[in-house]
Amino acid sequence: MKSQSISGALLSLSLSMLLSSLGTSIANVGLPTLADAFSASFQAVQWVVLAYLLAVTALIVSVGRFGDLLGRRRLLLMGIALFSGASVLCGLAPSLDWLIAARVLQGAGAAIMMALSMALVGEAVAKDRMGSAMGLLGTMSAIGTSLGPTLGGWLIAHTGCQGLFLVNGPLGVLALLLSYRFLPGDRGERRAGWASFDVRGTLLLVSTLLAYALAMTLGRGHFGALDAALLLAAVFGLGLFVVVERSVDSPLIQLSVFSHPRLSGGFAMSALVTTVVMASMVVGPFYLGGALGLPMASVGLVMSAGPLVAALVGIPAGRWVDRFGAERSSNLGLMVMLIGSGSGSLCLLPMQLGVIGYLASLSAMTAGYALFQAANNTAVMSGIEAQQRGVIAGLLGLSRNLGLITGASAMGAVFAFGSAAGDVLQAQPQALAQGMRLTFAVAAGLIVIALIIDRISRNVSRRSLASY
The missing domain is CATH 1.10.287 (Helix Hairpins)
Structure with missing residues (x-):
């Protein structure tokens, strides 16, 4: 592909990744407004977020496989169109039930965009630039996460809650036009369709x-x-x-892929690492507001530092992977995360260090995550056959989503247990600090497990190559 075509392809894939990430984060800030607009309980409007997350989690592997059979470019165009149309339906929904149903459709479109954006990178760029491309996609995902609350708050103030969803319509059309213009066409042998599904x-x-x-x-x-x-x-x-x-x-997933140590290890590490990342998003606001006494505006500002660091580090991390290799970069990223969440940092963080200590630890953890993500995605996606890229990208996306879901639930429960309070909203500052320390002590343990898996998968891969 020519340089201009490569740039256009990466731009279209990056925009698709940004929109699918933005679709999750932008809705969270609007839940109180939606509850008021539809005269619904907070528990009811939470399904606006859950419906999207559940759709992405349930479908991301299946759509990846179907992309391998139908054609990835063709299915990605369908996914962007579905996401854009569903976004308009969300904005025009006359009731909460209609909004939740439209969010399911939007999540289905987002699942296609997440899986196939990563799968199509292998066709858009050369192998020696895979790390940089993966770093760019990671950056766009982080930008979508960090941009959501800020953009959502502005849209609610100026357009009402409908703007949270309608904004994705024109952006989706732009992504559709760019993808149609610049992405390489599907090869004929991949268009097996439903017969092989x-x-x-x-x-x-x-x-x-x-x-x-x-x-x-x-x-x-x-x-x-x-x-x-x-x-x-x-x-x-x-x-x-x-x-x-x-x-x-013709199985949905060739189970033999899990016998490949690089792939199975990459999936497991991705799930563990995203569990840790989600922990910081779940328990951070309670610690900052309850233990350190920050007002909510300041809590939001501090919490946005994590995605911002990931966004800034993403592209340099990808270039680092291209230069030094995925294996060493993955190990380094995990070590930096361990420093951020382990001894001398979050799990032992004294309250006297306040926001500065928290920001230092959070920055180290998210910078390490950005490097790990670029390296792990590159290692997984560069070592597979072309006809399997869609389903493998789907499995990689699934591992991240399962980590996010598990982190939100299990690590939230660990925090509540560590604070020894029936209701964390009523807990004393010292109790919340103790809950934070226990949560990130567990997080540090998960990173250690990921490091062990990284070491084992590398050793097994080398022995397999030597015997071959």
């Missing part, structure tokens, strides 16, 4: 992922009988999915 496996996987996601989100950190039943259903569904995938001619 594993419908049974897809339905089983979607049901399993929905059960797990609901188990982790419905209780909001309090695990009850319904959550246990859903989790049991997810375990049963996963076992049944494995049985089905072994018996069909």
Whole structure:
């Protein structure tokens, strides 16, 4: 591809990644306004966020596989169109139920955009520039996350809550035009369509992922009988999915990919690391507001520092990966995250250091995450066959989403346990600080596990290559 075409392709993929990330973060700030507009409870309007997240989590692997069969460019164009149209429907929704239904459609479009944007990078850039491209996508995702609350607040003040969703319409049209103009065409041999699509496996996987996601989100950190039943259903569904995938001619997921240490290790590390990242987003506001006594405006400003650091570091991190390799960069990123969340930092952070100490730790953790993400995405996506890029990108996206969901639930529960308070909103500052320390002590342990997986997967890969 010519340089201009490569730049245009990366611009279209970056905009798709930004929009799918913005679709999550921009709605959070509008929940109080939506509750007032629809005369609904806060628990009810939370489904505006959950519906989007559940749709992305349940569909991201399936749409990645379908992109491999139908054609990734073709399906990405459909996904952008679906996301844009659903965004308009969200803005025009006459009731909360209609809004939630439109958010499911928007999440389905976002799942396509997330999975196929990453898969198409391998066709848009040369292998020696893969790290830089992955760093760019990571940067755009972080920008979408950090931009959401600020842009959402401005739109609510000037256009009302409808603007939260309508803004994605024209941006989606721009992404659609850029993608149509610059992305390389699909190869004919990939257009197998529905004939080779594993419908049974897809339905089983979607049901399993929905059960797990609901188990982790419905209780909001309090695990009850319904959550246990859903989790049991997810375990049963996963076992049944494995049985089905072994018996069909064209499975949704080739189970043999999990025998590849680089791929299976990359998925596991991604889930662990995003669990830690989500922990900082969930417990940070309670610590900053309750323990350090910051007003909400200042809490939002401090919390935006994490995504901002990730956005600034993303592109340099990608170039670092291209220069020094994915393996060393992944290890370095994890080590920096461990410094941010481990000993001498968040888990032992004295309250006397206040906001400065918190910002230093958060910055180290998010900078490490940006480097790890660029390196891990590059390692996973550069070592696979072209016809598997869609489903592998979907699995990589799924691992991140499962980490985010688990982090929001499990790490929130750890924080509540550590603060020893029935209601963290009523807890004393010292109790909240103790909850923060325990949460990030657990987070540091998860990073250590990721480092061990990184080491094991590298050693197994080298032994496999040597024996071959």
